Amino acid sequence: MSIQLEHLNRNGLLEMDSRKRANLINSLTGFKSIGLIGTKNKVGNDNLAIFNSFVHLGANPALLGFISRPEAHLRHTVTNIIETKYYTVNHIHEGIYKQAHQTSARYAAEVSEFEACGLSAEIKDGFYAPFVLESRIQIALELKEIIDIKINNTSIVIGEILGIYYPNEDLCEDGYLDIEKAGSLAGSGLDGYHKTTSLERLSYAKPKQ
Amino acid sequence: MSIQLEHLNRNGLLEMDSRKRANLINSLTGFKSIGLIGTKNKVGNDNLAIFNSFVHLGANPALLGFISRPEAHLRHTVTNIIETKYYTVNHIHEGIYKQAHQTSARYAAEVSEFEACGLSAEIKDGFYAPFVLESRIQIALELKEIIDIKINNTSIVIGEILGIYYPNEDLCEDGYLDIEKAGSLAGSGLDGYHKTTSLERLSYAKPKQ
Numbered sequence: 001m002s003i004q005l006e007h008l009n010r011n012g013l014l015e016m017d018s019r020k021r022a023n024l025i026n027s028l029t030g031f032k033s034i035g036l037i038g039t040k041n042k043v044g045n046d047n048l049a050i051f052n053s054f055v056h057l058g059a060n061p062a063l064l065g066f067i068s069r070p071e072a073h074l075r076h077t078v079t080n081i082i083e084t085k086y087y088t089v090n091h092i093h094e095g096i097y098k099q100a101h102q103t104s105a106r107y108a109a110e111v112s113e114f115e116a117c118g119l120s121a122e123i124k125d126g127f128y129a130p131f132v133l134e135s136r137i138q139i140a141l142e143l144k145e146i147i148d149i150k151i152n153n154t155s156i157v158i159g160e161i162l163g164i165y166y167p168n169e170d171l172c173e174d175g176y177l178d179i180e181k182a183g184s185l186a187g188s189g190l191d192g193y194h195k196t197t198s199l200e201r202l203s204y205a206k207p208k209q
Numbered sequence: 210m211s212i213q214l215e216h217l218n219r220n221g222l223l224e225m226d227s228r229k230r231a232n233l234i235n236s237l238t239g240f241k242s243i244g245l246i247g248t249k250n251k252v253g254n255d256n257l258a259i260f261n262s263f264v265h266l267g268a269n270p271a272l273l274g275f276i277s278r279p280e281a282h283l284r285h286t287v288t289n290i291i292e293t294k295y296y297t298v299n300h301i302h303e304g305i306y307k308q309a310h311q312t313s314a315r316y317a318a319e320v321s322e323f324e325a326c327g328l329s330a331e332i333k334d335g336f337y338a339p340f341v342l343e344s345r346i347q348i349a350l351e352l353k354e355i356i357d358i359k360i361n362n363t364s365i366v367i368g369e370i371l372g373i374y375y376p377n378e379d380l381c382e383d384g385y386l387d388i389e390k391a392g393s394l395a396g397s398g399l400d401g402y403h404k405t406t407s408l409e410r411l412s413y414a415k416p417k418q
Contacts, residue, residue, distance in 0.1 A: 003345065003376060004377075005345070005347065005374040005375055005376060005377075006374065006375055006376070006377040006380070007334065007372065007373070007374050008372065008373045008374075008375075009334075009371070009372045010370075010371045010372060013271055013370065013373070016384065017384075018268070018269060019383070019384065020383060020384030021268050021269065021271070021384060022268040022269075022384070023381075023383050023384030023385040023386075024268075024373070024380070024384040024385070024386055025265065025267075025268040025271045025273075025370065026265050026268065027384075027385055027386035027387075027388055028265075028273060028298075028346070028348055028370065028373065028386065029242045029263040029264060029265045029273060030242040030243060030244055030263055030300055030301075030388060030393050030395070031240050031241075031242055031243075031388065031393065031394075031395035031405060032240075032242060032265075033238045033239040033240055033241060033242070034239060034240075035239055052265075053264040053265060054238040054239060055238060055262040055264055055276050056234065056235050056237075056238045056241075056261075056262060056276070057276060057358065057360075057361060057363055058234075058278075058361040058363065059227070059230050059231040059233075059234040059235065060227060060230060060231075061360075061361065062222055062230070062234045063360065063361060064234075064237060064238060065276075065358075067264050067265070067266060067274075069267075089237075091239055092239075094408065097408065097411075098411065101411045101414055102414050103414075104414045105414040105415050105416045106415070106416060107416050111416075116416070125216065125218075136212065136214065137237070138214065139237055144360055145358075145360055147356060147358065147365075149266065149274075149354075149356060149365075149367065151266075151270075151272065151353055151354055151367060152266060152267040152270065152272055154266055154267065156356075156358075156365060158358065158360060161219075161222065161234065161237065162218070162219045163216065163217065163218045163219060164216070164217045164222070164233075164237065165214040165215065165216050165217075166214055166215055166217075167212060167214060167215070168214075168215040171215070171233070172232075174228070174229060174232050175225065175226075175228070175229030175230060175231070175232030175233040175236075176232040176233070176236055176397075176398045176400075176401070177232075177233055177236035177237065177398070178236075179236055179239060179240065179397055180397065180401075180403060184239050184240065185240075185408070186239070186240035186395045186403075186405055188385075188388055188389065188405075188407075189385045189386070189410070190385075191385075191410045191411050191412070191413070192385070192389075192407060192409075192410045193407070193408045193409060193410075193411065194389060194395075194405035194406060194407050194408060195405065195406045195408060196240060196395055196397075196403035196404065196405050196406070197403060197404045197405070197406065198397075198401060198402070198403050199303065199306065199394070199402045199403060199404060200401075200402060201398070201400045201401045201402075202306075202307065202310045202400050202402065203400070204400070205310055205311050205312075205313045205314040206314050206315070207314045207315060207316050207320075207325070
């Protein structure tokens with residue numbers, strides 16, 4: 001049953017070419033939570049950027065986190081969030097993943113990635129930050145806290161969920177939102193995009209089952 | 210093209226039944242990084258637990274984070290990590306996801322979830338913590354830092370990757386490890402398990418593409 005595995009140790013990792021190592025280490029988390037973060041700065045310029053490290057922090061209050069890296073063009077998103085407090089997270093489906101990936105290019109701060117990448121900014125219900133019109137699951141958030149991870153100059157940005165938009169037919173009786181039915185994709189490494197096929201939902205586990 | 214979406218606001222969320230809200234909010238991150246964390250305490254008792262919030266923090270040094278929640282039976286893992294510094298993260302494939310899910314039951318601290326759930330602890334290369342023999346991607350880690358997220362009593366546990374075990378045929382020329390080919394699964398909500406189908410890997414994005 002068990003197959004022979006290759007072993008790479010710490011020295012082997014350190015000796016790898018840095019781009020190769022980045023690809024490898026980025027693969028190790030398993031499949032990644034990907035989404036587009038929409039923001040608008042104080043003077044009204046939209047920004048849109050793909051992130052691949054969303055984590056659930058809690059349901060009451062409803063908190064969503066994501067990891068922010070130090071590279072300057074990735075900081076436009078966080079700068080806008082700090083400036084205005086509000087942002088959106090938008091799921092990515094098969095119809096928009098190429099546009100979503102393109103938002104990772106190093107556009108200047110004043111460029112709207114919505115326009116540059118062929119996605120539509122949607123303003124609704126009085127919320128300051130733009131949603132991605134083409135997205136089928138959209139989340140409105142308010143910044144709660146940014147915690148610095150000093151060991152490598154990253155940070156975790158924590159927001160409270162203020163509102164959710166979703167296809168009604170994808171919300172199950174028990175509150176589970178069927179993100180596969182809604183077409184949401186998973187990520188891998190730095191550049192992989194995947195559709196999913198549900199195996200099953202398992203019931204709450206108890207000892208001696 | 211765009212479909213009509215349902216809107217649930219903050220009040221609607223607060224008024225939901227708590228289990229329903231937990232299911233919904235857990236669905237919003239998108240697909241989740243799932244894996245089994247193997248630890249061994251000072252007196253040699255093994256522990257194994259499924260987690261669904263792994264995040265990539267950096268490739269140099271190679272750092273992997275995960276979110277730890279305050280519930281007591283989930284803390285066995287973190288207690289062991291603090292006590293011994295070493296732990297493993299093991300990917301989950303279709304052949305072991307039911308056993309992996311079963312590790313989430315509230316076993317007593319002295320119970321080995323390996324035995325209780327039908328998985329095999331593997332000790333190798335002098336590493337203190339046990340790997341999951343049946344897993345095809347196994348990672349050895351050393352604790353670097355635990356950062357408390359005071360807003361809701363969770364924490365992010367950060368480890369450095371000391372070693373990787375993987376099927377040789379799944380490592381690409383450029384360092385990307387093909388976790389889909391290795392059979393790794395993605396999670397959704399609290400209890401959903403999914404296989405994946407790759408759409409494609411996209412090239413590094415540049416403006417004006």
